Amino acid sequence: METTLRGVGVSHGVAVGEVRHMGTAVLEPPAKQIPEHEAPREQARARRAVEAVSADLTARGQLAGGEAQAVLEAQAMMAQDPELMADVDRRIAVGSTAERAVYDALAAYRSLLAGAGEYLAGRVADLDDVRNRIVARLLGVPMPGVPDSDEPYVLIARDLAPADTALLDPTLVLGFVTEEGGPTSHSAILARALGVPAVVALPGACDLGEGTVIAVDGSTGEVFVAPSAEKRAEIEAAAAERRAALSAVTGPGATSDGHKVPLLANIGGPADVPAAVEAGAEGVGLFRTEFLFLDDGENAPSEEKQVDAYRTVLEAFPEGRVVVRVLDAGADKPLAFLTPADEPNPALGVRGLRTLLDHPEVLRTQLTALARAAEGLPVYLEVMAPMVADRTDARAFADACREAGLRAKFGAMVEIPSAALRARSILQEVEFLSLGTNDLAQYTFAADRQVGAVSRLQDPWQPALLDLVAVSAEAAKAEGKSCGVCGEAASDPLLACVLAGLGVTSLSMGAASLPYVRATLAQHTLAQCERAAAAARAADTAEEARRAAQAVLSGE
Ligand code: PEP
Ligand code: MG
Numbered sequence: 376m377e378t379t380l381r382g383v384g385v386s387h388g389v390a391v392g393e394v395r396h397m398g399t400a401v402l403e404p405p406a407k408q409i410p411e412h413e414a415p416r417e418q419a420r421a422r423r424a425v426e427a428v429s430a431d432l433t434a435r436g437q438l439a440g441g442e443a444q445a446v447l448e449a450q451a452m453m454a455q456d457p458e459l460m461a462d463v464d465r466r467i468a469v470g471s472t473a474e475r476a477v478y479d480a481l482a483a484y485r486s487l488l489a490g491a492g493e494y495l496a497g498r499v500a501d502l503d504d505v506r507n508r509i510v511a512r513l514l515g516v517p518m519p520g521v522p523d524s525d526e527p528y529v530l531i532a533r534d535l536a537p538a539d540t541a542l543l544d545p546t547l548v549l550g551f552v553t554e555e556g557g558p559t560s561h562s563a564i565l566a567r568a569l570g571v572p573a574v575v576a577l578p579g580a581c582d583l584g585e586g587t588v589i590a591v592d593g594s595t596g597e598v599f600v601a602p603s604a605e606k607r608a609e610i611e612a613a614a615a616e617r618r619a620a621l622s623a624v625t626g627p628g629a630t631s632d633g634h635k636v637p638l639l640a641n642i643g644g645p646a647d648v649p650a651a652v653e654a655g656a657e658g659v660g661l662f663r664t665e666f667l668f669l670d671d672g673e674n675a676p677s678e679e680k681q682v683d684a685y686r687t688v689l690e691a692f693p694e695g696r697v698v699v700r701v702l703d704a705g706a707d708k709p710l711a712f713l714t715p716a717d718e719p720n721p722a723l724g725v726r727g728l729r730t731l732l733d734h735p736e737v738l739r740t741q742l743t744a745l746a747r748a749a750e751g752l753p754v755y756l757e758v759m760a761p762m763v764a765d766r767t768d769a770r771a772f773a774d775a776c777r778e779a780g781l782r783a784k785f786g787a788m789v790e791i792p793s794a795a796l797r798a799r800s801i802l803q804e805v806e807f808l809s810l811g812t813n814d815l816a817q818y819t820f821a822a823d824r825q826v827g828a829v830s831r832l833q834d835p836w837q838p839a840l841l842d843l844v845a846v847s848a849e850a851a852k853a854e855g856k857s858c859g860v861c862g863e864a865a866s867d868p869l870l871a872c873v874l875a876g877l878g879v880t881s882l883s884m885g886a887a888s889l890p891y892v893r894a895t896l897a898q899h900t901l902a903q904c905e906r907a908a909a910a911a912r913a914a915d916t917a918e919e920a921r922r923a924a925q926a927v928l929s930g931e
Contacts, residue, residue, distance in 0.1 A: 377601050382552070382577030384596035386566035387891055389614035390529055390550030391590040391607060394583045395522040397532035402510045402519075404474035414467050421463050421473035424512045428505065429454040446501070454505045459484060474513040481506040500534040500555075529589055531580050550591040552598055554580040566593075570887050574598055624894040627657055628882065634901040636875045638893055639696065639883040641861060645687040650886040655893070658696035658755075660809070660883020661861035662688060664741070665708050673712060675737050678744045685748035689756065696755040698809065698861075698883070700788065701741055701772075703761035704730045707824065713737065722823060727762025727790075732771055742779035749783065759786035759809055764793050769804035788861075790814035795843040798850035798858075808851050810879070812862025816840050835864035836917035841877065845912065848878030859883060868895035873924050875901070876908030899928055 409417060429451040436447030453459075459480055466476035481502065489499050507519040522528065527549050534555040551566050551573040566573030572593030583589065583600065590599040590610045594617070599606060628638035639660030640651035644667060651659065667676050667684055676684075689697055704710040705726025713734055718724035731738040742758070749756045758781060760772040769787045776785045786807035789795050795815070798808060812835050817824040819839055822832035844860070851858035859881035860874050866888035872895060874882060882892060899907075910923035 377599065377603050377606060380577055380579060380598045380600065382574040382580070382596045382598065384573075384593045385575050386551075386571060386573035386593045387887075388550070388570075388572035388593050389590065389610055389617075390572045390593070391602070391611060392527055392529045392549040392588065394531050394585055394587045394589055395524055395528040396581070396585055397530060397535065398519040398522065402478075402507060402514060404472065404478055404510060404514060406475055407472055408470040409467075409472055411470075414470075417467045417471075417473040417476070418464050420513065421467065421477055421509075422460070424473065424477070424509050425454050425460065425463075428508045428512060431508070432505075450501050450505055453502060454509065456484075474510050477509050477513065478506065481509075529591055531583055533581055550574075550593065552577050552580050552583075552589070552591055554578065621890040621894045624890070624897045625655060628893050628896055630872075630875065630899055630901045630904060631897055632900040632902075634875070636871075636879070636896060637696070637881040638889055638896075639698070639859070639861075639881055640886050640889065641883050642688065642886075645684055645691075647886070648688055648691045651889075652691060654886040654889040656692075656886060656889060658692050658698075659688065660696075660698050660859055660881060662697065662699045663703070664700060665703050665710075668702055668704065668710055669708070675712070675740065678740050678747075681741060681744035682748045685745055686752075689748055689752050689754045693753050694755075696757060698757040698759060698786070698859075699745060700759050700761055701728075701738060702731060703727045722817065727788075728760040728768055728772060729762060731760070731775075732768075735775070738775050739779055742776055742781050745783070746779055746781045756781075756783040757786055757807065758783045759788055759805075759807070761788045761811065762790055762814070763787035763801060764791050765797060766800045766804055769801045773804050789843075789847050789858075791818050792843060795847045798847045799854060802850060802854040802856055807856055808847055808858040809883075810844055810847055810858065810860045810862060810864075812840060812844070812860060812864040815843060815862065819843060831917075834917035835862065835867070835870060836911065836920045838912055838914050838917070838920050840864075841873070841908070841912050841920065844874060844879065845877045845908070848880075851880070852878055857881065866892065868892050869921065869924055869928065872896055872899050872904045872928060873908045873911050876904030876906070877912075903928060 432447045432451040432454065436444035462480040462483065463476045466479055467473060471479065485499060485502055488502060511519060521543060524547065527547050529550045529552060530548050531552050534553050535551065548571055550571050553575045554577060572591050574591055574593060574596050577598055588601060590602050590607060592610065599610060602610065628636045637657045639658045640656035641661040642648060642651055642659055643663050667681065685699065704713045705724065706722040709721065713730050715725055725733060745756065745758060758776060763769050763772065773785045784806045786809055787794065787801050787805045788809050788811045789798065790811035794801055802808065813824055816833050816835060816837065820832035820837065822829035824833055848858045857880040860879050861883040864870050865874065865882040866884035868891045871882050871892045875896060884892060907924040907927040910927050911920035914920035914923050
């Protein structure tokens with residue numbers, strides 16, 4: 376019988392297909408006693424299995440690269456935790472088999488993690504995956520994970536383990552549905568990166584029968600179970616209509632009455648350029664150069680290597696605008712050779728521009744490489760500094776740019792509330808502002824962006840954050856300069872309209888979000904966006920702000 380379930384849509388689009396469940400069955404080895412003389416052999420067997428699983432996770436990480444790599448490497452470290460291994464050895468010494476000892480030791484670790492606050496509890500899925508892999512290896516049974524299927528399917532899981540999602544084949548996986556997880560879970564981030572529709576936090580997802588046909592709407596969060604032929608046709612037609620509407624809206628970003636809001640792409644390096652060009656990005660609004668530095672965590676990349684990477688990106692946008700952010704090391708992006716190891720609170724310590732001012736040679740090399748890369752190219756190069764706190768910071772950065780002979784516009788990111796409050800003073804030193812709403816939310820609400828337990832305060836619809844966006848945009852307007860947004864806020868189509876209404880002059884986001892933002896912006900006039908912005912700022916909570924803006928924009 377046809378039913379409709381509701382979860383949270385986290386990656387746009389519609390997928391219709393048969394359900395396949397992730398193989399996460401908990402393998403419980405029998406509790407059998409071994410004689411004492413077998414203990415050393417069992418201990419060696421356990422160690423070999425742990426090492427093999429850890430090496431496999433590391434190798435998967437290297438294959439996947441990017442964000443997935445960091446997660447998989449963290450899992451590999453979990454597997455090799457010395458205390459965990461000592462516990463496994465102890466259990467074997469008193470008569471456990473290797474598989475039972477691993478199973479019990481990880482169960483003890485699991486309950487510690489599950490009770491240690493929301494963020495660590497969120498890592499339980501990663502730990503379960505590690506346990507299942509080691510136990511499966513010891514028992515000689517297939518690894519849990521992605522279903523073995525040659526036909527495309529919709530993947531269902533309690534929560535997806537990064538080890539599997541990193542290697543998913545997007546030509547087989549039509550979409551994801553998970554019972555747990557939230558908008559910032561690994562599943563959601565990876566679904567968006569792969570460009571497949573996804574719904575998370577769907578109660579009852581794990582009870583869907585294997586092979587059942589479902590239709591997943593990643594925009595609305597609806598999942599239709601066993602849809603009738605008519606319903607299927609209706610959903611597919613609606614999706615096709617949405618796709619057609621999206622692809623019909625092309626060209627530069629603008630409101631329906633022609634107010635231009637350039638739509639730019641966020642990239643981590645040359646590998647992200649083709650998707651940005653394909654999605655019609657008018658340039659790059661944020662080139663996160665730290666990924667170049669993370670490749671070799673021990674040293675800064677050579678000037679030559681940097682010139683090559685920058686030039687590849689700059690050449691892809693002839694006559695376009697490319698905003699390069701200089702290295703943002705520290706806090707959530709530590710670099711061993713630059714980031715102090717003993718800071719009590721790294722997010723409030725030496726990071727971003729502060730790191731570069733402490734290591735002027737690193738900044739000089741980067742700026743020189745940028746100047747060389749742009750030589751002779753018809754591109755509008757803009758260079759900005761992360762974590763600018765005040766006018767002194769902005770002046771130090773602009774001086775460094777001038778000393779390096781850089782022919783570009785110099786700008787400051789607004790990521791610290793002080794920079795928003797004193798935006799006009801900062802604009803005496805630099806030519807543009809770019810709002811990093813991810814960090815601006817972190818510092819406005821004193822809510823660490825890496826801690827899931829405070830994610831409510833990371834919501835970019837928070838009215839206090841909108842106030843700081845408005846203050847910055849007004850300052851830029853008064854100084855006759857530009858003020859873009861390059862944080863995640865720009866990728867929410869509704870919020871993008873609100874940002875335009877607040878006076879933001881460009882929006883930069885991951886390539887996959889560009890068509891949605893372009894189409895939504897094109898449906899509303901600037902005056903509507905301004906009314907939606909005022910309504911959102913008049914609200915007291917993020918949810919109220921979202922609803923108020925939605926009501927204005929849908930003409931309710
Ligand atoms: C931000 O903080 O909003 C931003 C764009 O920078 P990052 O996410 O790289 O810190
Ligand atoms: Mg930032």
